Amino acid sequence: MDNILDIKELGKMIDEIETAANGLIEKAQGIQAIERNAERILASTTMLKINVSDLIN
Amino acid sequence: MFVKSERFWNPLLETLPREKIRELQVKKFRRIMKWAFEHSKFHHQLYKDAGMEPGDVKTMADIARVPKVEKSMMRGIQKKDPYPYGDMLCVPLEDVSEFRQTSGTTGQPVYQPDTWQDWEWWAEAWAYILYSQGYRKSDRVFIPFGYNIFVAFWAGHYGAEKLGCEVVPGGVLNTEARLLKMQELKATATMATPTYILGMADTARKKLGIDPATDLNIQKITCAGEPGASIPTTKKRMEEAWGAKVYDHIGATEIGAWSYECEEQPGGLHVNEGLFLVQIEDVETGEIIEEPNKRGKMVITAFDRLAQPCIRFDSKDIIMWHEQECPCGRTFRMIKGGVVGRADDITKVKGVLLAPTAIEEAVRGVPELGDEYEVTVTKKGDTDDISLKVELQTEAENLKEKVLAKLNDQLRLKTNLRYNISFHPYGSLPRYDVKAKRFKDLRKDH
Numbered sequence: 001m002d003n004i005l006d007i008k009e010l011g012k013m014i015d016e017i018e019t020a021a022n023g024l025i026e027k028a029q030g031i032q033a034i035e036r037n038a039e040r041i042l043a044s045t046t047m048l049k050i051n052v053s054d055l056i057n
Numbered sequence: 058m059f060v061k062s063e064r065f066w067n068p069l070l071e072t073l074p075r076e077k078i079r080e081l082q083v084k085k086f087r088r089i090m091k092w093a094f095e096h097s098k099f100h101h102q103l104y105k106d107a108g109m110e111p112g113d114v115k116t117m118a119d120i121a122r123v124p125k126v127e128k129s130m131m132r133g134i135q136k137k138d139p140y141p142y143g144d145m146l147c148v149p150l151e152d153v154s155e156f157r158q159t160s161g162t163t164g165q166p167v168y169q170p171d172t173w174q175d176w177e178w179w180a181e182a183w184a185y186i187l188y189s190q191g192y193r194k195s196d197r198v199f200i201p202f203g204y205n206i207f208v209a210f211w212a213g214h215y216g217a218e219k220l221g222c223e224v225v226p227g228g229v230l231n232t233e234a235r236l237l238k239m240q241e242l243k244a245t246a247t248m249a250t251p252t253y254i255l256g257m258a259d260t261a262r263k264k265l266g267i268d269p270a271t272d273l274n275i276q277k278i279t280c281a282g283e284p285g286a287s288i289p290t291t292k293k294r295m296e297e298a299w300g301a302k303v304y305d306h307i308g309a310t311e312i313g314a315w316s317y318e319c320e321e322q323p324g325g326l327h328v329n330e331g332l333f334l335v336q337i338e339d340v341e342t343g344e345i346i347e348e349p350n351k352r353g354k355m356v357i358t359a360f361d362r363l364a365q366p367c368i369r370f371d372s373k374d375i376i377m378w379h380e381q382e383c384p385c386g387r388t389f390r391m392i393k394g395g396v397v398g399r400a401d402d403i404t405k406v407k408g409v410l411l412a413p414t415a416i417e418e419a420v421r422g423v424p425e426l427g428d429e430y431e432v433t434v435t436k437k438g439d440t441d442d443i444s445l446k447v448e449l450q451t452e453a454e455n456l457k458e459k460v461l462a463k464l465n466d467q468l469r470l471k472t473n474l475r476y477n478i479s480f481h482p483y484g485s486l487p488r489y490d491v492k493a494k495r496f497k498d499l500r501k502d503h
């Protein structure tokens with residue numbers, strides 16, 4: 001069984017999602033369909049951070 | 058390294074070595090304390106008055122010095138601005154997307170604001186619970202819940218969705234209609250209070266001629282809201298009535314879904330130590346209890362709840378650590394037998410400490426008795442008097458003397474007290490749909 005998991009790599013990918021979602025909000029120029037959906041992505045991203053990123057020192 | 062297994066929702070957290078869990082908890086505690094210190098007027102003042110700042114927290118011992126918050130304080134806070142939450146609120150009012158409130162069992166209800174992220178967090182916490190109890194994408198989960206201002210099974214609903222289950226919201230249907238829908242859809246799982254699980258089984262048998270154990274397809278039941286699923290005799294009744302595994306979970310509106318019984322049914326519940334810090338305090342001395350089998354009061358922190366943080370919340374729940382590790386492989390510590398009482402429920406009667414759950418265990422341990430009972434404590438002169446009303450099963454009406462002796466034995470064994478027991482016709486005591494109120498203490502000066 002392969003128990004090797006690169007948590008740091010996962011953490012980096014999670015950061016990229018966060019950066020992209022924040023970027024969407026910044027560039028949305030107030031379009032709610034973009035801002036609100038990006039906010040929801042950020043909420044889900046926080047769950048990934050709780051489950052993965054918090055474990056990275 | 059982690060334990061790769063389909064048993065776990067998140068093996069990275071659930072099998073983390075103990076010392077790593079402790080490190081993570083201190084780090085996360087400091088983070089939520091900093092958040093509250095910087096965003097809530099109430100918390101800022103609380104910590105300032107105690108001469109503490111988040112940076113002072115470096116060890117578990119430091120955490121134990123952080124001031125506690127009680128529900129009675131929250132009631133006062135919520136009289137302040139911004140309406141209706143008060144100055145414990147850590148986000149702009151317009152960021153609150155969910156309103157719930159406590160049931161008011163212990164007084165004026167407390168309002169609970171959550172942001173969408175908090176709501177995701179509720180669902181996440183429930184995903185841990187349901188996955189550990191064997192819920193999977195293939196399940197069809199029937200939720201016989203009123204979908205109102207109380208949080209309980211809302212979060213269960215969203216947690217089940219997160220797992221990919223098919224969720225059937227059995228909201229405004231009555232009990233008979235819910236049972237028929239469960240049967241029609243071949244639902245595989247359900248969630249309710251133990252009182253309602255037993256009540257539904259009774260309705261199925263008596264009013265619909267349905268035996269839930271054989272005529273329905275329910276394989277697992279998740280209970281919340283009452284301690285019944287951790288009381289062995291009540292759990293046994295539910296499992297036999299439904300032919301299903303019954304699992305306990307404990308949570309609270311102002312805390313979150315903090316513990317769960319896994320598929321191993323190890324006689325205890327795991328604390329989700331990735332999302333919460335549970336500390337058990339000696340009721341008399343306030344010392345932190347680390348050893349198993351010693352009862353104390355729970356003080357709990359939710360690490361990731363932001364709108365109205367729960368930091369060192371004195372829940373008044375009486376719990377104790379389990380002496381065993383669970384064979385499931387989770388490294389999260391377990392509490393033994395669930396919540397064994399509440400600091401404000403456990404009362405002295407005739408000089409003996411009495412927990413109402415012990416009476417439930419005794420009554421439900423006598424198969425000739427119905428599920429319902431009612432206890433009233435009064436004072437007659439200088440003496441406490443306990444009256445216990447029970448229902449005899451219809452088929453046991455000729456066995457009154459034998460049942461009385463059996464019940465007295467059980468009560469003496471479990472509570473060390475004597476009761477004035479009266480038998481009542483089956484179905485005559487009050488039935489409850491949500492949280493039952495079976496224990497009444499009418500003494501004025503206890």
